[in-house]
Amino acid sequence: MEPVVYAYSGCGTCRKALQWLEGRKIQPKVLAIRETPPSKQDLKKALEQVGSLKALFNVSGGHYKELGLKDRLSELTVEEALDLLASRGNLVKRPFVRAGSRYLVGFREDQWEEVFP
Numbered sequence: 001m002e003p004v005v006y007a008y009s010g011c012g013t014c015r016k017a018l019q020w021l022e023g024r025k026i027q028p029k030v031l032a033i034r035e036t037p038p039s040k041q042d043l044k045k046a047l048e049q050v051g052s053l054k055a056l057f058n059v060s061g062g063h064y065k066e067l068g069l070k071d072r073l074s075e076l077t078v079e080e081a082l083d084l085l086a087s088r089g090n091l092v093k094r095p096f097v098r099a100g101s102r103y104l105v106g107f108r109e110d111q112w113e114e115v116f117p
Helices: 012-023 040-050 062-066 069-075 078-087 109-115
Strands: 004-007 029-032 096-099 102-105
Touching: 004 012, 012 109, 040 078, 040 096, 040 102, 062 069, 102 109
Parallel strands: 004 029
Antiparallel strands: 004 096, 096 102
């Protein structure tokens, strides 16, 4: 299973996650998250696994703050939020990973070890 990692080259967490994979001899397909955001379908599947919309958002990012999503996120429908994420990759928490039917959002080593033992 070749994982797909949506990452941003300027993100230290993304670099750390990619190094972690490299250390395990896992060579993912890496996509630039800003230019190629995850599809709405992938975001919907990830939402089912992570359990909350907020977990999919890069809440510390400038665009999240510019759009006032801290106050507006609870007012958005799931469809509106997923459309927003799918259209603006910089709003997606990174790295965002699709590994078969599993999804990872952010880099937490314990979660990654479950998917990449």
